[in-house]
Amino acid sequence: SAVISQKPSRDICQRGTSLTIQCQVDSQVTMMFWYRQQPGQSLTLIATANQGSEATYESGFVIDKFPISRPNLTFSTLTVSNMSPEDSSIYLCSADRGGTGELFFGEGSRLTVL
């Protein structure tokens, strides 16, 4: 199984600021994903982080609001830009090594926007 480290684990942010979440996988993976999880809710896919090219965003999510980087096969970042209280959520990084159909998850980053 892959080990995924995310940081920060939690943060409290002011409205209008931006925060970058980092995700590090302990081995090379083919696919990396960013999810949002509202408290007590299911997971909503934000985007697929593609290595060497622009991320693929799901409906309702745009690059200007959630810029994503993936410089190599083990690392990705998600930035939540110009935050508002509605962005308060848990953001989860996940990875699919490929071939197993299994997703591995980081511990998540809990953002609170005041």
Place this chain on the structure above:
Amino acid sequence: AQTVTQSQPEMSVQEAETVTLSCTYDTSESNYYLFWYKQPPSRQMILVIRQEAYKQQNATENRFSVNFQKAAKSFSLKISDSQLGDTAMYFCAFITGNQFYFGTGTSLTVIP
């Protein structure tokens, strides 16, 4: 449309008893994997069990087993000999291609 439905938002079970969590899904694809994920209060999601759609035999992992009914598009999870550490949110999911689809989760509480 690809959907996953978990009709039981909350469930509870006595320690050492057996509980079944239900899940139905909808897809027009023929090749897919099905999963149950567990998310304890500490938040990290971990895989509980996986089922390949082309396999008729139900997957088992120690105290966890599934009842996979492909024609009915049903994929329930049975937890035997429930333990306090089983208290968590459980998400049913499937993948087809590179796209994962998650249910809304079932919150399971194991009562001492």
